Amino acid sequence: MSPLIQSPAWQALARHSDMMKSVHLADLFAQNPERTAQFSRLVAGLHVDYSKQRVTVETLALLQQLASAQGVLTRRDAMFSGEEINTTEDRAVLHVALRNRRNRPVFVDGADVMPEINTVLQRMRRFTEAVHEGRWLGYTGERITDVVNIGIGGSDLGPRMMCDALASHALPGMKVHFVANIAPSEIANLLKTLDPARTLFVVASKTFTTQETLTNAFAARRWFLDHANDPATVAKHFVAVSTNHTAVAAFGINTDNMFGFWDWVGGRYSLWSAIGLPIALYIGMNGFERLLEGAHGMDEHFRLATPEENLPLIMGLIDVWNSNFLGAETLAILPYGTRLGRLPAYLQQASMESNGKSVDLEGNRVDYSTGAIVWGGAGTNGQHAFYQLLHQGTRLIPSDFIAAIRTHTPLGDQQAMLLSNMLAQTRALMLGRGLDAVVAEMRAAGMDEATIARVSPHRVFLGNQPSSTILFPQMTPEAVGALVALYEHRIFVAGAIWYIDSYDQWGVELGKQMAGELLPAIGKVPITGAFDPSTEALLSTIHQHWL
Numbered sequence: 001m002s003p004l005i006q007s008p009a010w011q012a013l014a015r016h017s018d019m020m021k022s023v024h025l026a027d028l029f030a031q032n033p034e035r036t037a038q039f040s041r042l043v044a045g046l047h048v049d050y051s052k053q054r055v056t057v058e059t060l061a062l063l064q065q066l067a068s069a070q071g072v073l074t075r076r077d078a079m080f081s082g083e084e085i086n087t088t089e090d091r092a093v094l095h096v097a098l099r100n101r102r103n104r105p106v107f108v109d110g111a112d113v114m115p116e117i118n119t120v121l122q123r124m125r126r127f128t129e130a131v132h133e134g135r136w137l138g139y140t141g142e143r144i145t146d147v148v149n150i151g152i153g154g155s156d157l158g159p160r161m162m163c164d165a166l167a168s169h170a171l172p173g174m175k176v177h178f179v180a181n182i183a184p185s186e187i188a189n190l191l192k193t194l195d196p197a198r199t200l201f202v203v204a205s206k207t208f209t210t211q212e213t214l215t216n217a218f219a220a221r222r223w224f225l226d227h228a229n230d231p232a233t234v235a236k237h238f239v240a241v242s243t244n245h246t247a248v249a250a251f252g253i254n255t256d257n258m259f260g261f262w263d264w265v266g267g268r269y270s271l272w273s274a275i276g277l278p279i280a281l282y283i284g285m286n287g288f289e290r291l292l293e294g295a296h297g298m299d300e301h302f303r304l305a306t307p308e309e310n311l312p313l314i315m316g317l318i319d320v321w322n323s324n325f326l327g328a329e330t331l332a333i334l335p336y337g338t339r340l341g342r343l344p345a346y347l348q349q350a351s352m353e354s355n356g357k358s359v360d361l362e363g364n365r366v367d368y369s370t371g372a373i374v375w376g377g378a379g380t381n382g383q384h385a386f387y388q389l390l391h392q393g394t395r396l397i398p399s400d401f402i403a404a405i406r407t408h409t410p411l412g413d414q415q416a417m418l419l420s421n422m423l424a425q426t427r428a429l430m431l432g433r434g435l436d437a438v439v440a441e442m443r444a445a446g447m448d449e450a451t452i453a454r455v456s457p458h459r460v461f462l463g464n465q466p467s468s469t470i471l472f473p474q475m476t477p478e479a480v481g482a483l484v485a486l487y488e489h490r491i492f493v494a495g496a497i498w499y500i501d502s503y504d505q506w507g508v509e510l511g512k513q514m515a516g517e518l519l520p521a522i523g524k525v526p527i528t529g530a531f532d533p534s535t536e537a538l539l540s541t542i543h544q545h546w547l
């Protein structure tokens with residue numbers, strides 16, 4: 001048994017959970033009138049209510065003891081001070097330095113990283129302002145109106161999600177597009193809609209070795225040169241964001257047009273770096289810096305607040321509670337409104353690539369669950385699709401409901417309807433509806449007793465599904481920055497409890513290697529014995545239909 005499972009703090013929680021599994025949320029509210037006040041916080045502009053989670057004062061106290069026993073806050077301090085907490089890659093983890101707006105010195109290998117960060121921010125400002133003010137022009141002398149980010153994973157999901165979220169802040173005349181997938185239709189369909197003379201490509205790749213990104217970037221350059229006919233014009237239309245100068249130069253992008261970042265920025269934590277360039281091009285550098293400010297507010301809270309007040313700590317501990325003690329396997333992210341529709345996909349990478357690990361920091365296989373399966377989708381759409389299972393399925397599914405209170409695009413009662421639906425779902429999931437209430441309702445509707453007996457069990461809701469609700473006044477850069485930083489730190493906290501390296505991603509390597517081995521075999525008659533029988537049969541099927 002692992003030291004974590006054996007620890008007194010874990011064992012105390014296990015005993016406590018035996019009792020808590022049979023407690024209903026409705027009873028917890030009835031027993032404690034202070035519950036909502038005790039279990040909600042206002043931090044960095046976010047109002048977060050976790051009173052509908054299946055926790056009590058005792059649960060949180062026991063979770064805090066676990067955090068203390070696992071040294072979570074010591075590890076937090078190590079992260080903020082630039083220690084190499086990503087031990088399998090020998091790297092510091094310093095996305096917090098990218099938004100360290102007060103310029104507190106942060107040292108990596110004895111050198112303060114803040115001057116370099118500020119230099120890149122200044123370069124981003126000069127470049128984006130030149131584009132916006134018409135001083136950076138395309139090869140025919142026209143203004144840039146369309147930005148195409150070519151990147152995948154962390155070099156795509158963050159900027160894409162943020163540009164959607166902050167579309168109401170977009171500068172007039174600027175459009176932004178994203179190409180990630182190697183599937184040819186993605187880039188081919190987009191290019192058909194663009195004017196090369198007014199298009200700027202941002203090739204975004206931390207490593208600048210990612211197959212999808214480089215292949216799409218070459219395709220974009222071929223398309224561009226088919227129109228411009230002059231290799232010298234590439235410099236006006238292609239910039240790169242990367243840590244790899246050599247590979248950027250080898251691709252043919254002038255490194256004067258490259259925006260750098262550092263190996264201590266994980267791909268899935270990189271939207272705050274120059275990977276955020278499309279955001280800055282879309283909403284302006286001031287808007288991008290407001291995003292950094294919002295995240296910094298959450299960072300300072302996480303760094304300085306007491307454990308009892310510390311929202312990312314509390315929410316990360318609740319994630320552990322739900323996974324390891326109540327048996328939840330997933331976390332549903334349910335943003336209300338379409339602006340944050342890409343948040344579930346973004347958080348899927350942030351959480352699952354970080355905490356999808358089964359070996360602890362000392363290389364031992366763990367004997368407890370780690371990262372939850374993160375999924376979700378925008379409300380109210382989801383209500384008409386997958387919520388049925390949340391309400392009446394057999395699984396415990398914690399969910400996060402997230403909404404901006406005011407909309408930038410008011411239209412009649414629609415925002416009120418959006419919010420009423422969201423609150424209704426959190427209430428319905430919590431309270432449920434018992435058989436007696438269902439029967440009474442059916443009788444009141446005049447139904448006959450035989451129908452009531454037959455149908456009423458199907459209309460029962462057990463409730464007791466835990467949720468948190470996150471509200472903020474409006475979809476501003478500050479609010480979304482704080483929101484994403486909250487999740488980043490939650491992921492950190494859960495990873496620290498599980499004693500895993502949340503900042504490597506070795507699990508992506510095997511598939512990449514095998515794809516390389518399979519590429520030469522696509523469209524060919526398979527060499528018998530080179531692959532497993534299933535794969536060889538699939539290769540044969542592909543071959544039959546190839547060309």
Ligand code: F6P
Nearest residue numbers: 153154155205206207210267508
């Ligand atoms: O394959 C996974 C991954 O390495 C992610 O961690 C990363 O965000 C993504 O690919 C893209 O990597 P890069 O920015 O180096 O192209």
